[in-house]
Each structure stands twice: as structure tokens, then as C-alpha cells.
Amino acid sequence: MRLELKQVWANPGRPVLFSGEEDLKAVRWYEETLALEGPVEADGSAFYQEDRIYLFLHVRGRIHRSCSRCLADILEHFDKDEFLEVPIDEVPPGMQYLELRPYIENGVRLAIERKPLCRPDCKGICPHCGANLNREDHRPGCKAVEKEVDPRWAKLKELLASQ
Ligand SMILES: [Zn+2]
Ligand SMILES: [Zn+2]
Known part of the structure; x- marks a missing residue:
């Protein structure tokens, strides 16, 4: 033009x-x-x-x-x-x-968007196991899952949720 x-x-x-x-x-x-x-x-x-x-x-x-x-x-x-x-x-x-x-x-x-998203709540790809979390769960043995079941982490999550 x-x-x-x-x-x-x-x-x-x-x-x-x-x-x-x-x-x-x-x-x-x-x-x-x-x-x-x-x-x-x-x-x-x-x-x-x-x-x-x-x-x-x-x-x-x-x-x-x-x-x-x-x-x-x-x-x-x-x-x-x-x-x-x-x-x-x-x-x-x-x-x-x-x-x-x-x-x-x-x-x-x-x-254009700096960080485009397929949908606002896209869960992304797990950096540890590579699972696409929109479609599947973490793969067996994934570190991210181990962290979630760590009792200290669970306690912290409880505290954050109660605020
Ligand atoms: Zn996405
Ligand atoms: Zn994972």
C-alpha cells in the first residue's frame, strides 16, 4: 500500500x-x-x-x-x-x-499476542514427562507428580487454599 x-x-x-x-x-x-x-x-x-x-x-x-x-x-x-x-x-x-x-x-x-494460548486455561506440556496435559495425565514416574504427593508440598497447598 x-x-x-x-x-x-x-x-x-x-x-x-x-x-x-x-x-x-x-x-x-x-x-x-x-x-x-x-x-x-x-x-x-x-x-x-x-x-x-x-x-x-x-x-x-x-x-x-x-x-x-x-x-x-x-x-x-x-x-x-x-x-x-x-x-x-x-x-x-x-x-x-x-x-x-x-x-x-x-x-x-x-x-499480535506475545504469548498466544489455544485457550485461556491451557495446561500445556509437562516439562518433565512431555505429556500434553490438556489431553493426558502425567506419564508414569513423572517428577512433577512425585512433587505433588510430597507431604510438605501437600501441606503448603492446603495452607494456600485456605487463604
Ligand atoms: Zn495450548
Ligand atoms: Zn509430567
Whole structure:
């Protein structure tokens, strides 16, 4: 998506509206590449003031994630407003248009969950036995279970529960 800058330069401080879709296939997210499901809807406004352009950017779309606890596939919906600044060295006054794609990509990164969950109460994968606790119990001999039956731990749990 391109934002024509003629109106932006001509009217400092006055927001110029834009809207459209950006066909991002994927975004980089730390060590991962996350695939988008369909285009990202992007709209907002831009204005020029002092030495930079300010962008109010609203992004909406769907992205493939995996649950941060159990690794199940999730289709996350995002829908968020961002406020971004465009440094003047990226858009010198007089430039005809601004390519919004990198800002939309950034907007998506800011909009998605840091630690997505397949459901709010996902029990995750046991770090000791590898059991997916949403579907199965700890496997025989799992350390996590031994800890639970430790009498001191049971006592502490009682105390915490009674508070
Ligand atoms: Zn999960
Ligand atoms: Zn376990």
C-alpha cells in the first residue's frame, strides 16, 4: 500500500486518511516466520509535523500461531490501533509517496499476542514427562507428580487454599 504524500506535505498537522489491504504473506517474529491468513486490512491517517510524519494505523487480520504452552495450532485474530512515527530520513520532505508495507508489518507485530494460548486455561506440556496435559495425565514416574504427593508440598497447598 502506498500513501500519497502530496496532501500530507501541503497541510502540516492535518491528518490525511488512507485505507486498503496489504497482501503480506508472512511476518518475522523473533526466530519464527508467521504466515498470515488472507490480506491485512489497514486504515488510518497520517500527518506531517515539525520534522516527521506521524501515522495512526489500524491493522486487522488473521495469523497462524502456535500455543505458547502446548504448541497447538491457533488462528489468531488481531485488530489494533497503533501510533507510529516515520523518521524524516526515511521520508524526506517532497517525497511523493510512502510505502506503508513495512509499517503495516510492524503494526502486525505490535498487534499480535506475545504469548498466544489455544485457550485461556491451557495446561500445556509437562516439562518433565512431555505429556500434553490438556489431553493426558502425567506419564508414569513423572517428577512433577512425585512433587505433588510430597507431604510438605501437600501441606503448603492446603495452607494456600485456605487463604
Ligand atoms: Zn495450548
Ligand atoms: Zn509430567
